[in-house]
Structures are given as structure tokens and as C-alpha cells.
Amino acid sequence: MSDEFDVIVIGAGPAGENVVARAARGGLSAAVVEEERAGGECAYWACIPSKALLRPVELAADVGRVPGLALRPIDVDAVLARRDEAVSHLDDGRQVQWIKDVPAEFFRGRGRLRGPRQVEVTASDGSTRLLRARHAVVLATGSRPVIPPIPGLAEASPWTSREATGVRAVPRRLAVLGGGVVACEMAQALHGLGAEETTMLVRGHALLGRMEPFAGELLAASLRDGGVRVRTGAQVTGVERREPGGPVTVHLAEGAPVEADELLVATGRRPATGDLGLGAVGLPDTDPVRVDDSMRATGVADGWLYAVGDVNGRNLLTHMGKYQARVCGDVIAARARGERDDLPAMRDAADGYGAPQVVFTDPQVCAVGRTEAAARAEGFDVRVIEYDLGAVSGAYLLGDGYRGRAKAVVDEDRRVLLGVTFAGPDVAELLHSATVAVTAEVTLDRLWHAVPSFPTVSEVWLRLLEEYGL
Ligand SMILES: Cc1cc2nc3c(=O)[nH]c(=O)nc-3n(C[C@H](O)[C@H](O)[C@H](O)COP(=O)(O)OP(=O)(O)OC[C@H]3O[C@@H](n4cnc5c(N)ncnc54)[C@H](O)[C@@H]3O)c2cc1C
Ligand SMILES: NC(=O)c1ccc[n+]([C@@H]2O[C@H](COP(=O)([O-])OP(=O)(O)OC[C@H]3O[C@@H](n4cnc5c(N)ncnc54)[C@H](O)[C@@H]3O)[C@@H](O)[C@H]2O)c1
Numbered sequence: 440m441s442d443e444f445d446v447i448v449i450g451a452g453p454a455g456e457n458v459v460a461r462a463a464r465g466g467l468s469a470a471v472v473e474e475e476r477a478g479g480e481c482a483y484w485a486c487i488p489s490k491a492l493l494r495p496v497e498l499a500a501d502v503g504r505v506p507g508l509a510l511r512p513i514d515v516d517a518v519l520a521r522r523d524e525a526v527s528h529l530d531d532g533r534q535v536q537w538i539k540d541v542p543a544e545f546f547r548g549r550g551r552l553r554g555p556r557q558v559e560v561t562a563s564d565g566s567t568r569l570l571r572a573r574h575a576v577v578l579a580t581g582s583r584p585v586i587p588p589i590p591g592l593a594e595a596s597p598w599t600s601r602e603a604t605g606v607r608a609v610p611r612r613l614a615v616l617g618g619g620v621v622a623c624e625m626a627q628a629l630h631g632l633g634a635e636e637t638t639m640l641v642r643g644h645a646l647l648g649r650m651e652p653f654a655g656e657l658l659a660a661s662l663r664d665g666g667v668r669v670r671t672g673a674q675v676t677g678v679e680r681r682e683p684g685g686p687v688t689v690h691l692a693e694g695a696p697v698e699a700d701e702l703l704v705a706t707g708r709r710p711a712t713g714d715l716g717l718g719a720v721g722l723p724d725t726d727p728v729r730v731d732d733s734m735r736a737t738g739v740a741d742g743w744l745y746a747v748g749d750v751n752g753r754n755l756l757t758h759m760g761k762y763q764a765r766v767c768g769d770v771i772a773a774r775a776r777g778e779r780d781d782l783p784a785m786r787d788a789a790d791g792y793g794a795p796q797v798v799f800t801d802p803q804v805c806a807v808g809r810t811e812a813a814a815r816a817e818g819f820d821v822r823v824i825e826y827d828l829g830a831v832s833g834a835y836l837l838g839d840g841y842r843g844r845a846k847a848v849v850d851e852d853r854r855v856l857l858g859v860t861f862a863g864p865d866v867a868e869l870l871h872s873a874t875v876a877v878t879a880e881v882t883l884d885r886l887w888h889a890v891p892s893f894p895t896v897s898e899v900w901l902r903l904l905e906e907y908g909l
Contacts, residue, residue, distance in 0.1 A: 452760070460541050687701065826906055
């Protein structure tokens with residue numbers, strides 16, 4: 440087997456796999472180095488298992504809103520079995536075969552930069568092999584969960600998203616530290632699957648702090664109505680677990696401590712840059728790997744290093760990592776062939792608009808583009824339009840007591856949308872219409888002629904435009 444390839448990718452998550460596929464499509468030879476499982480965090484411990492656990496909980500909530508349907512208790516064993524199927528029982532054989540079929544060479548082991556265009560692979564038996572790249576090395580190593588330096592926390596063996604998505608026995612009492620996407624999704628999923636006493640400890644005053652405030656408020660109301668305790672303004676001062684497997688006590692600056700069987704820490708993720716050999720090429724190993732819009736790392740002589748997905752810190756989302764990977768693979772192939780490397784699809788524009796994101800809770804929350812606060816901070820001439828989704832016929836028909844809201848942020852100078860947020864049951868599939876409108880900068884006067892079907896939730900588009908005055 441050769442040790443020299445046109446492109447070497449470190450990390451076979453969704454981002455790394457897509458670089459390899461695009462580079463090979465461009466006629467290049469490629470190798471990918473993966474230390475755990477081909478498919479990455481997303482396939483085994485993140486997007487896929489979390490959504491498999493959330494789906495029955497969400498569906499049960501939907502059923503509960505429609506009179507005449509019987510709601511039986513969720514069969515948790517069946518849900519966990521389906522989750523196990525969804526993650527291929529943690530077997531990456533099919534993903535490895537997919538990489539080989541690309542075609543690309545697959546190396547199992549830890550990749551480290553050893554110098555310009557050089558990657559050392561250390562296998563689990565300690566043996567090493569030096570690979571050389573003719574054109575490019577791409578970092579696609581993802582991210583790792585952050586465990587805050589709270590006294591006693593690390594020693595208490597808290598759960599991260601891996602243990603939560605891989606749950607085998609749902610704890611009766613669950614404490615969740617954080618109020619972001621992982622905390623909200625996993626608190627609701629595990630509560631719905633039997634964590635009777637679920638307590639969210641939220642440092643700030645709102646859930647989903649990066650989104651429009653109304654979205655977090657609607658979600659907090661839904662979680663509380665469902666029996667989850669959401670404690671905002673909670674400052675954790677210490678954590679204790681006296682014996683392994685025993686209960687864990689979370690001490691707070693104010694109020695009684697929280698006792699739980701497990702503590703899930705969901706306080707963000709950090710790009711996986713440690714022990715990657717970044718120092719060997721003059722980059723810090725503490726920060727995300729900064730890239731330009733062609734995904735090329737900045738500050739590296741000769742421009743042979745690229746970074747895609749979570750590791751560059753742009754947007755920690757699978758679809759954005761895959762989008763960046765398509766840009767990256769195409770750019771590398773074009774540069775290797777000495778062809779134009781600046782075609783429109785060869786630059787990352789989408790991260791700049793504000794990435795689309797869906798939070799798969801009940802209610803679902805989804806958003807694209809800028810929030811009102813972000814748009815104002817950037818100096819746009821902003822007008823905001825909002826509408827109660829429950830007043831849309833299509834939403835009302837989905838179930839009794841439908842609660843939801845839509846908000847659009849308009850750039851008054853150009854009469855185009857800067858951002859859109861929806862919160863409500865079954866709104867996820869609405870998001871792409873908003874993504875198209877924001878990305879294509881469709882004027883509101885033009886959007887008026889995109890007639891939504893009756894009676895769908897999409898009629899909210901019509902209502903928003905009427906609120907605007909059309
Ligand atoms: C609980 C949870 C739920 C999520 N749900 C969603 C969702 O619904 N939708 C969404 O868009 N995003 C979601 N995300 C985010 C999503 O998982 C990440 O954005 C995505 O996995 C990033 O892809 P990646 O390829 O950059 O990195 P990863 O998927 O992390 O893959 C990186 C790979 O690199 C390997 N690696 C790392 N270092 C080395 C090395 N030195 N040598 C060899 N291999 C190495 C790792 O083993 C890993 O396989 C979720 C995240 C979490 C934690
Ligand atoms: N459906 C999805 O798209 C989805 C689902 C899960 C995760 N993700 C991605 O994964 C990434 C990680 O998610 P996450 O929820 O861990 O991060 P996050 O950044 O969304 O939320 C982190 C939360 O932890 C809190 N926090 C941070 N430090 C803290 C501390 N020291 N003490 C107490 N609270 C603290 C923050 O205030 C925030 O509420 C996100 O960027 C997200 O985009 C996406």
C-alpha cells in the first residue's frame with residue numbers, strides 16, 4: 440500500500456468523509472485516518488441516537504394533542520433497541536466500506552501532523568506509519584465536550600452527551616447542567632423515557648441563549664408543563680459523588696442542593712485540536728483552526744493545510760461541516776489540477792448568513808440567519824414581524840392547544856429577510872423555506888407570490904407578510 444496520496448484527511452466524521460468523496464470525484468487519490476469509528480460523533484453518539492430517542496417522545500406529545508387517539512406508555516426497551524439499530528450497534532463496517540468504495544484508503548489510528556504535508560498514524564498497538572500528501576492535509580477532527588472546572592465535577596464521573604445518547608438504563612433522577620441544545624434535547628428525551636425527576640440547572644436566565652428569546656421561553660414552558668424542573672440563574676458551586684455508582688449531589692450558590700442518580704454535563708464543545716501536532720506547523724493547539732472561505736487554514740506557509748467541520752469552530756452542525764467539506768474537496772481538486780478555484784460553489788458563504796439549525800424538542804425550534812439582536816448589532820435597518828402559529832389553520836388542525844410562534848427579521852433597506860425563527864410542533868420542515876428566502880435574499884414583494892397551500896403550517900408565511908403590510 441502506498442504511503443503517498445494527493446489528499447490526507449484526519450477524522451472520518453461527516454465532514455471528513457465528504458472531503459474525501461469530493462476530492463476523489465475531482466480525480467485525486469485520498470486517504471482518511473480515523474482513530475475511533477468511521478462516521479464520527481454524529482453517527483454514533485450525537486445527531487442520530489439523540490433523534491432516535493427524541494422521536495417517540497415527540498410523537499407521544501403529538502398524539503396527546505389529538506382527541507380520540509389512545510396514548511400508551513412508551514416501551515423504553517423498544518426505543519433503545521431502535522436507537523441501537525440507528526447507530527449500527529456501534530459497528531462502522533458499512534462506513535469503512537463506503538470510504539473504500541469512494542475510492543479512498545482507510546487507516547485506523549490516531550493522526551498527527553509531523554511537518555508540512557506529513558501525517559503520522561499511530562495504530563492501537565502503538566505501531567506508526569508516516570503518510571505524505573502531495574497537495575493537501577485536511578483536519579476534520581470534530582470537537583470534544585467541555586467539562587467546566589467546578590469543584591468535584593470531574594471526579595463525580597458525570598455523563599456527557601455520549602453516555603446520554605448511549606443510555607442503557609434511564610436514571611430515575613437526572614440533573615442536567617446547561618441550557619443549550621444538548622441539555623434541552625436530552626433532558627426532554629430522557630424525561631420522556633422515564634427520568635421522573637429531571638432538573639435542568641441553567642446558568643443564565645433563558646434556554647437556547649443564542650436563539651430568539653421567545654423560542655427558549657416556549658420550550659421552557661413546555662418542559663415545565665411536562666414535569667421537567669428548569670432552574671434558571673443556577674450557579675453550581677460543587678459536585679459530590681461519595682461512591683462510584685452512588686447518588687450525586689449538586690450544590691448551588693442559592694437554594695437546596697439537587698440530588699440525582701446521574702448528572703449530564705452539556706456545557707458546550709471545544710474543537711478537537713489537542714495532540715494533533717499543530718505546533719509542528721506553527722499553529723496553537725488551543726483554538727479552533729482558523730480558515731478562510733475556501734477552508735484553507737490561515738497562517739500556514741504554502742497553504743497545504745485545511746480544516747472543516749467542528750474543528751474550525753464556524754458552526755458546530757453536521758450539515759454545515761458537510762457543506763464546508765464539499766467546498767474544501769472541490770477547491771483542493773481544482774488547485775491540484777491548476778484550474779480555477781474560485782467558482783461560486785467553491786467558497787463558504789452559508790456560514791456567514793447564519794446557519795440553519797433545528798432543535799428537535801417539543802416544541803421544535805428552528806432558525807436561520809440573524810436574530811433581531813444580531814441584526815441590530817450589525818447596524819441593519821431592522822423591522823421585526825411576529826405571528827402566533829396557533830392562529831394558523833394548518834397548525835390548529837395538527838392538535839388541540841397548539842402553541843407556537845414565528846418571527847422574521849427584515850432588512851428595511853432592501854426589503855429582504857435577514858433571519859427567521861419558528862417554534863412549535865412540527866415546524867422543522869418549514870425551515871428550509873426560510874433558508875431559501877434568506878440565502879437567496881428574496882424580496883418580500885416577490886415572496887408574496889409564493890402562495891402557501893391551505894391548510895398547512897406554511898400559511899404562516901402569508902400571515903407574516905400581511906403583518907408586514909402586504
Ligand atoms: C448530542 C449531540 C447531538 C447533536 N445533534 C445534531 C443534530 O441533530 N444536527 C446537527 O446538525 N448537528 C448535531 N450535533 C453536532 C454534530 O454532531 C457535529 O457538528 C458533527 O458531528 C461534526 O462533524 P465533524 O465531522 O466535524 O466531527 P465528528 O463527527 O466529531 O468526527 C470527527 C472524527 O475525527 C476523529 N478524530 C479526531 N481526532 C483524530 C485524530 N487525531 N486522528 C484520527 N481521528 C481523529 C474522531 O474519532 C471522529 O470520528 C449534535 C452534537 C451532539 C453532541
Ligand atoms: N439539533 C442540533 O442541531 C444539535 C443538537 C445537539 C448539539 N448540537 C451542537 O452541538 C454543540 C454543543 O451543544 P451544547 O448544548 O453542549 O452547547 P451550547 O453551546 O449550545 O450550550 C451550552 C450551554 O451550557 C451553558 N454553560 C456553559 N458553560 C457553563 C458553565 N461553566 N456552567 C454552567 N453552564 C454553562 C451555556 O450557558 C449554554 O446554556 C452546539 O454548538 C450545537 O450546535 C446541535
